[in-house]
Amino acid sequence: MTQAPLCPISTAFTQLLGCDFPIIGAPMFLVSNAELVSAVSSAGGVGATPSLNWRTTAEFRDQIQKIKRMTNRPFGVNLIVNQANPRINQDLEVCVEERVPLVITSLGNPKETIKRMHSVGCKVFCDVTNLAYAKKVEDLGADGVIAVCVGAGGHAGPISPLVLIPYLKKHLKIPVVAAGGIATGEQVAAALALGASAVQIGTRFIATQESSVDMAYKNAILNAEPEDIVMTKKISGTPVAVIKTPYIEKQGLELNPIEAFLFKHPQTKKYMKMIRAYVGAKALEKAVAGPTWKEVWSAGQGVGLIDQIMPAADVVAELVQEYYATCERLPR
Template identity: 55%
Template sequence: MAQNKLAPIETSFSKLMGVQYPIIAAPMFLVSNEDLVVAASEAGGVGTFPSLNYRPPEKFKEALTNIKSRTKKPIGVNIIVNKSNTRQEGDLKIALDAGVELFITSLGNPKSVIQDAHKNGAKVVCDVTNLEFAKKVQDLGADGVIAVGAGAGGHAGPISPLVLIPWLKSELQIPIIAAGGISHGGQIAACLALGASAVSVGTRFIASKEAGVDIAYKQAVVSSTPEDIVMTTRVSGTPAAVINTDYVKKLGTDLPWLLKSLKDNPMTKKYVVPLIHLMGMKALEKSATNPSWKTVWSAGQSVGLVDDILETAEIYRRLVNEYHEAKQSLP
């Protein structure tokens, strides 16, 4: 079925962003590249990517220029807003100059991003895992929150989406975007029924033809089950969901005692946390682009619902069709 023949899914988020479908192709470290971002936005959703996928900053600027020349539809950029990201201010300026419509903030205080983005007419949504932080970013002027629940890839939250979404909905006035374990249109219908106005889909797009990672990583997503996903602090110091490869089993899922002690110590924390992040990024980068026996692949529990590697446009078609079918099948 042609993309433009599918019925749109209208929510407060789709209206906010001016898109057909409230489905964000989540910003994934190393996975989200120019092709994936363009294909997702052209398919009627919002393609996004982390600014740190392109290094140095000149490469980030070049990527944005290329993306904006290939699609006139909204795109998004993820910016890490903790102190370990020394590129935060510069990347934000580059993205605003390029006309980026959506910013996704994670791992820190989004105040400056919200203020500067709003001056440019851009929207900002913030990753949250609980109500306390969600209220804080709402008070700062965020346009929405991404409710990262249990089952998500990468830095997953601890709370089930079945609880997290309606809990946030009952307390917030801004749109809620559900994230964690979503790779089927029926789950999108469930999330909207719970009070979300959009979804952020990550793992499903790892197994896309456009994703910029080695075929072994994509095949691992296709062949894994939810039971193959484990939480580890070895990657970034913060619990992150990865596929339980032989190397992860050998490595263990906890930080070494010395690093954990230094991370927990107020005197050394600010020096050690950026170091752990850097080490983790290097490990993920090597695994994603040049797999060896030392493999760390980030993914969420929705690997269990991913059976094939498809073009991004086809993934969107399936998600939207499944969403409408799920709605019609309800008693």
């Protein structure tokens, strides 16, 4: 797609990060790679990846350095900051040393991450699904929150973006980023109209040329309807949004009673989470790598709005063009 340069969209988020467009290419386990991250960043958004996409901290550092060679624009890393992540300290150290411009935290307490990243002048945004946790991270010094709403891929929140974005905006001083089900520029305009300073988009970027998943997964994104997205506890113990494939249907969505008991029990809870996360990650790994009957494909309700596999830079450009077209045609 060749086109005239698009006019930047200026928000609190783009000013903080120094990017052209308020669009984060969401960190996605096993999906985001250096190519996808750098393509989104070079196109004017902020590409992001989970540190756990690489088996060791050394490999993670290599990939961060690769991203820095591929783009000179801001990019992000997702750190899972709870106890279940045994690599949190080492991976945080890499983010500090490599001056990762944006760290996105999920789960757990982001206090140490905020302190360390701020010491080198980098920004920290925290995934939140409700006001109580959002206020907590604001008090800890977070630069912004990512409102993970109903309809998101991965661990979706329970609240509608129509409510959660203005609700957080009303009670917080820091920028709010909207996430969940966003796949078009019309929705970017809607999120910004609700008070968001940016959007975080995952599922739409699975269907790109750069994403590192098998074609069967990309085609499943194109073919799925919003009604095909179900929440399963079978992957990590907490609900994850996946496409309802025959395998997911066969497996069921709930933990069996013994697992559910062990997940709740104070003495076994931590180990159950670790075991489930390991087994779930193995199943996801197999399903992204190639054809298997165990089709475990995480995606959000935005699947209904995605019908083409495109280069990531074209997705960013299309989102921005649609955003401007939407702003133009809104009734006055």
